Amino acid sequence: MKTLDQSAGSLAGRLTAQLDAWPAVRAGRAECGVGTGFSPAQRVGAQIVHLHGGAEAAVHLTRPVIARLGDVLLKSGRVAVTPGDDWVRVRIDTESDVALVMSLASVAIQANGPSGTAAQNVAISPCHAGSSG
Structure with a gap:
């Protein structure tokens, strides 16, 4: 499924292609209204990754996962964590950012899957596209 209007050679285009290739995720329009969402x-329908335009990804990690990984994510200098939010944001500027989002997407699948922390049909909180905090 072509999910974003961007070239396959762009970083966001490569990230989209990689996520589209995973059998564990399905692509669609982001529920926040900006870009592409992956469930x-x-x-x-329980979206865990949003690609906002070509420069930013938001990943639903859940608060328990963020509580465990938050310090490491912040120290990376690549991940924005908003206190009390289930979503983290990653600016996509380099190939390593693409790899980071793919790794975080894998964590999000586990955290939001059948045996994950959000598994009991808990609603996934909305993404705050474009917000800074």
Whole structure:
């Protein structure tokens, strides 16, 4: 599924292609209205990754995961964490940012999957596209 209007050679285009290739996720329009959203195949409609335009990704990690990884994510200098939010944001400027988002998407699938921390049909909080905090 072509999900964003961008070239496959762009970083966001490569990230989209990689996420589209995973059988564990399904692509669609981001529920926040900005860009493309990806849902775990077992929780269609419960989006865990949003690509906002070509420069930013938001990943739903859940508060328990952010509580465990928050310091490391912040120290990376690549991830924005808003206190009390389930979503983290990553600016996509380099190939390593693409790899980081893919790794975080894998964590999000686990955290939001059938045996994850949000597995009990808990609603996924909305993404705050474009907000700074």
